[in-house]
Amino acid sequence: MRKTTKGKGFLGAVLVTITVAVLMFLLTGALLTGYFGGDTEPFATGVVLFFALLYLAVALGAIISLYRRWKEIQGGEEDEAKRY
Template sequence: MKIKQVEELVGITKKNIRFYEDQGLLEVKRADNGYREYGLEDVKRLQEIRLLRKLAIPIEDMRQMYGGEKSLRSCLEFQMGEMERQKKNLRQIQAFCEELLNADISLETLNAPQCLEQMERLEKEGTNFMDIRKTDVHKKKIMGAALGGGIMIVFMAAMIGFMVWGCMEDPVPIGVMLFMIGIPAAVIIGVIAAMIGRVREIEGGEEDEASKY
């Protein structure tokens, strides 16, 4: 079967499927014409990968599992330990927030330097607060992608408007007009698709997730 059918069966994107191939989690046979030909075993493997990724099993651990170096049980046990650490981390952050609430402070009376010092002490002890460098930079990247794409869309839309106006002033065959308008319209569609893809990638596509492991 073709990759489009596999997408529908498994519920993951073509981009993710190709990524898993690149990571060595999936080996797809090729037909005589050179195109990938997916079988039921590939679908089964991708369903397993999707399940394991939803459980936040790292790519490297899955690679070792399929290579016979690790068992599913050992990976799940490790993941349980990670979740316990995350729960402990959340409890510590919750306790910090409760401490601020119990102090009955306002924005005007908030001693930010003192709180930051306390946070730094907790971080040295293992608590992980939000990484503002990563989170805020992601927002900046999204805004940059939207701004750049928006400018291009406005420019192409203005070009379409100018072409329509020109055709009304000096009529041309309908086929020629549609061809002229079709070029900037295609650019607009391409820019929108690229913007959507870029935003998804910035917000944490599979490639970004894999870079953690």
């Protein structure tokens, strides 16, 4: 087991955040393109927009988590589990 995470804590967080955000944006784009490319119904439009906002909220949550992780690392706490 390694004793330090110096330089290792942020790269993984960035890669995961980019992956999740890109997948959520692609999923949102595919959902909206697929739905609005054909006939639309008012109730279904609301459901599609709800799920589109849900996917965007997941992407935003991942970005906020990355920002918080960056602040932790800047504050000197590279591995939060070391405190326990």
